[in-house]
Amino acid sequence: MTQMKESQATEAQGALPRVSHWINGQIVPSTSGKSRPVYNPATGQQTKTVDIASVEEIEAAVAAAKAAFPMWRATSLAKRADIMFRIRNAFDTHRDEIGAIITSEHGKVLSDSAGELARGIENIEYACGVPQLQKGEFSEQVSGGVDVYSIRQPLGVVAGITPFNFPAMVPMWMFGNAIATGNTFVLKPSTVDPSVSIYLAQLMKDAGLPDGVFNVIQGDRVAVAGLTEHPDIAAVSFVGSTPAARRIYETGTKAGKRVQALGGAKNHMLVLPDADIGLTADAAVSAGYGSAGERCMAIATIVTVGDVHDPLIEAIKERLPQVVIGDGTKPESLMGPLVTETHRDKVASYIEAGASDGATIVADGREHPLYKESDGFYLGVSLIDDVTPEMSCYKDEIFGPVLTVVRVDTYEEGVKLINSHEFGNGTAIFTRDGGAARQFQFDIDVGMVGVNVPIPVPVSYYSFGGWRASLFGDSHMYGPEGVKFFTRGKVITSRWPDPSTSEINLGFPRTK
Numbered sequence: 001m002t003q004m005k006e007s008q009a010t011e012a013q014g015a016l017p018r019v020s021h022w023i024n025g026q027i028v029p030s031t032s033g034k035s036r037p038v039y040n041p042a043t044g045q046q047t048k049t050v051d052i053a054s055v056e057e058i059e060a061a062v063a064a065a066k067a068a069f070p071m072w073r074a075t076s077l078a079k080r081a082d083i084m085f086r087i088r089n090a091f092d093t094h095r096d097e098i099g100a101i102i103t104s105e106h107g108k109v110l111s112d113s114a115g116e117l118a119r120g121i122e123n124i125e126y127a128c129g130v131p132q133l134q135k136g137e138f139s140e141q142v143s144g145g146v147d148v149y150s151i152r153q154p155l156g157v158v159a160g161i162t163p164f165n166f167p168a169m170v171p172m173w174m175f176g177n178a179i180a181t182g183n184t185f186v187l188k189p190s191t192v193d194p195s196v197s198i199y200l201a202q203l204m205k206d207a208g209l210p211d212g213v214f215n216v217i218q219g220d221r222v223a224v225a226g227l228t229e230h231p232d233i234a235a236v237s238f239v240g241s242t243p244a245a246r247r248i249y250e251t252g253t254k255a256g257k258r259v260q261a262l263g264g265a266k267n268h269m270l271v272l273p274d275a276d277i278g279l280t281a282d283a284a285v286s287a288g289y290g291s292a293g294e295r296c297m298a299i300a301t302i303v304t305v306g307d308v309h310d311p312l313i314e315a316i317k318e319r320l321p322q323v324v325i326g327d328g329t330k331p332e333s334l335m336g337p338l339v340t341e342t343h344r345d346k347v348a349s350y351i352e353a354g355a356s357d358g359a360t361i362v363a364d365g366r367e368h369p370l371y372k373e374s375d376g377f378y379l380g381v382s383l384i385d386d387v388t389p390e391m392s393c394y395k396d397e398i399f400g401p402v403l404t405v406v407r408v409d410t411y412e413e414g415v416k417l418i419n420s421h422e423f424g425n426g427t428a429i430f431t432r433d434g435g436a437a438r439q440f441q442f443d444i445d446v447g448m449v450g451v452n453v454p455i456p457v458p459v460s461y462y463s464f465g466g467w468r469a470s471l472f473g474d475s476h477m478y479g480p481e482g483v484k485f486f487t488r489g490k491v492i493t494s495r496w497p498d499p500s501t502s503e504i505n506l507g508f509p510r511t512k
């Protein structure tokens, strides 16, 4: 009987759709014999399997990108810009399909998938301006008959390694600028929600991107190590958790590569006593529980200054029932499930840890009926008050729908607390005092700051990056810094002299 069940299970698994690699313009199924399950978090059911690349498959993807590079870097700026516009239009035309794929594997509500995609497409739109972005500089007549000019050239084959929480947007942060500036690209998406990468690859091919310019390798640490250490990869752009970011930065730079590695976060919202309570409570609930708290810019900790504490907690508590939790495809759902069962359980463990450390559990997500009864990976919203800096629910990145609240007496104490945390990705101040807000932007050691804006993700024509353990490397992601990251400078000093005036001169060339 048991044997029969097992063989049925194998058969059923065999029948599931398979997510494979995309190499040189086509789907390439893995022959590694290794795969991982892909789930629909709303139902808890396995829906697909994802291939796990062998070393040979990583080699094949890098080789395809390497072979395509000479042709792609020689393709005119006009043609590259034209293809980027076509890619942008293809993504735009297929917003609903892309959003549905994201929700089916990540679990976020459809409106949030649409939001992710909109912010991703912004980055492709930015990259459409490549003829302007990749311009150099020219100085005429630096010396008699001598001109100096600079150009920015692509690096070669570059890699992107991306997290589960934005399976379309974060790759677009990277490949938009990388491809537009003439590099070829190998993407290693998260194994948790891998399908959208292949859908985007097909759309890009249909939009006219030549084969080999964009490749996808599905895989785990072997794929990451293979890309990070590969001699033919010039640069690695990584987004994910801090331990992985640190390791990839160290390994990649040791191998002589340019690396930008964005890590985890614990974003604080500092609330001054003069803040509008209703507006601040709305912002805290939206930014804390949106996408089930699985955003690197989610608000994780509210820091209340003085008397604002009690009324704010009351206002947040009143709003919690409005957060309708359910299947992300249902229009009434405002928050979907968490991405995996393991992650959901880890998030829930912080509620327990907070309680045993002496914090006050104002709302416990484990009491939500879907947590108790559904096979999906649901957890209700949690609010933990009276949190102190030594508690694990304060120190660690929880990455779930859990808001922790720390009380301080003064603005200075709040700033010191935020500046002392391991992570410095984003932060926000809520106040009606412009002078206090300006002082905050001056004082705070965090890369992205919101003034009455809880999730201050920069638009695509600025760059995105945190400080401290939220980013390893020198340049931020996308925007002007992204273009710089994926190109290198060359300076040419040139003259076209009359040979009859030529003479031997052993001195160092002078500019006067």
Ligand code: NAD
Binding pocket: 161, 162, 163, 164, 165, 166, 170, 188, 189, 190, 191, 219, 220, 221, 224, 225, 239, 240, 241, 242, 244, 245, 247, 262, 263, 264, 265, 295, 296, 397, 399, 425, 466, 470
């Ligand atoms: P993760 O670190 O587990 O995975 C990220 C990528 O690295 C995936 O492709 C994964 O397959 C790979 N990976 C995982 N562990 C690895 C290891 N030990 N060695 C090499 N590669 C490894 O992150 P995640 O759970 O997919 O995403 C959530 C994390 O990403 C959170 O910490 C979140 O804050 C962070 N994040 C940060 C930003 C940012 O801009 N700073 C943006 C989005 C997500």
